[in-house]
Amino acid sequence: MSEPTEISFSILEDDDLETIVDLWMKCGLTRPHNDPHTDIAFARAQPNADILVGKRDGNIVASVMVGHDGHRGTVYYVCVDPDCQTKGLGRRTMAAAEDWLQQRGVWKLNLVIREENEKVFGFYEALGYEKEPRILMSRWIDPSKKPA
Numbered sequence: 001m002s003e004p005t006e007i008s009f010s011i012l013e014d015d016d017l018e019t020i021v022d023l024w025m026k027c028g029l030t031r032p033h034n035d036p037h038t039d040i041a042f043a044r045a046q047p048n049a050d051i052l053v054g055k056r057d058g059n060i061v062a063s064v065m066v067g068h069d070g071h072r073g074t075v076y077y078v079c080v081d082p083d084c085q086t087k088g089l090g091r092r093t094m095a096a097a098e099d100w101l102q103q104r105g106v107w108k109l110n111l112v113i114r115e116e117n118e119k120v121f122g123f124y125e126a127l128g129y130e131k132e133p134r135i136l137m138s139r140w141i142d143p144s145k146k147p148a
């Protein structure tokens with residue numbers, strides 16, 4: 001890995017919205033049934049969630065949606081611009097999310113990796129995350145939102 005690069009994190013502002021959506025698409029994080037604009041608006045409206053944006057030289061190069069449910073913390077949309085990956089920015093991005101959670105008294109972070117994205121397992125493992133013997137279950141409590 002090359003030398004870590006400078007990056008500073010702040011909460012997403014209106015002006016950066018489209019850049020973040022573009023970054024998520026570039027990083028392959030969007031899905032047809034998850035409209036990024038809806039997800040961003042929903043997260044920004046919550047008191048216990050934020051979208052952190054990582055900027056280097058004024059340019060957005062990373063992001064993470066972080067939040068907690070009153071018990072555990074979680075992250076979504078963790079990404080580093082493909083042109084800037086493998087330089088330690090992903091580690092810095094997760095550290096920013098962990099700091100955000102610790103500032104709110106949350107001491108454990110659970111995250112979900114899609115089966116088809118198993119390659120990022122090594123990234124989280126390098127950061128000290130462990131595979132948990134759990135079964136993740138979900139239900140579309142609003143069936144109208146369920147993808148066809």
Ligand SMILES: CC(C)(COP(=O)(O)OP(=O)(O)OC[C@H]1O[C@@H](n2cnc3c(N)ncnc32)[C@H](O)[C@@H]1OP(=O)(O)O)[C@@H](O)C(=O)NCCC(=O)NCCS
Pocket residue numbers: 001027028029077078079080081084085086087088089090091092112113114117119120121122123124126127
């Ligand atoms: C996952 C992602 C954020 C990693 O960002 P990054 O800037 O390349 O990661 P870093 O350079 O900070 O790597 C941190 C550590 O993880 C390791 N690592 C990173 N990617 C890895 C991989 N695919 N397999 C194994 N280890 C990996 C690095 O070697 C490094 O280890 P070290 O610090 O011990 O040397 C980036 O690849 C990305 O945006 N991927 C696309 C979006 C995505 O899949 N997000 C995750 C959704 S769950």
